[in-house]
């Protein structure tokens with residue numbers, strides 16, 4: 001069973017006001033995310049809905065400039081604390097706002113673990129603002145209408161998890 005199906009079945013009342021619950025990316029998957037996303041020195045890595053910051057922290061450890069965008073204040077505070085502990089606080093910009101309100105024009109990499117419906121809402125913004133060649137990695141949920149350049153399946157704790165890699169200018173052409 002794919003985790004996406006479980007997620008999709010949750011009623012909005014359970015998901016709360018933000019419509020996407022905080023479900024962190026499993027630590028075992030982060031290596032795979034990094035391999036597909038290719039963070040590194042000089043690369044700007046956004047996690048849209050960064051939760052406790054675990055993915056953006058790994059990108060910062062690999063030399064990227066991280067951007068951690070999170071609506072929930074308690075989570076962004078947790079992300080800041082985690083970044084301090086991991087000694088990458090200075091390499092990450094923390095934004096306590098909706099990702100719909102921030103400009104993505106300087107992104108080299110965008111990571112999203114959201115919902116298909118939310119990816120669909122973000123798609124016009126991604127098409128408008130991302131530069132050619134920007135890598136977009138999503139976990140479990142596709143960007144509807146885009147063609148992934150790579151799809152990987154990994155079994156974690158008995159569940160099949162799916163990673164999608166998109167490249168701006170190729171996937172949306």
Ligand SMILES: C[S@@+](CC[C@H](N)C(=O)[O-])C[C@H]1O[C@@H](n2cnc3c(N)ncnc32)[C@H](O)[C@@H]1O
Nearest residue numbers: 020022023024025049050051070071098099113
């Ligand atoms: C499934 S969790 C993923 C967390 C993190 N990216 C990770 O992979 O560990 C989705 C996160 O998106 C946040 N979120 C939902 N809607 C948002 C919005 N419009 N702007 C910013 N963050 C949002 C939620 O609060 C939640 O922390």
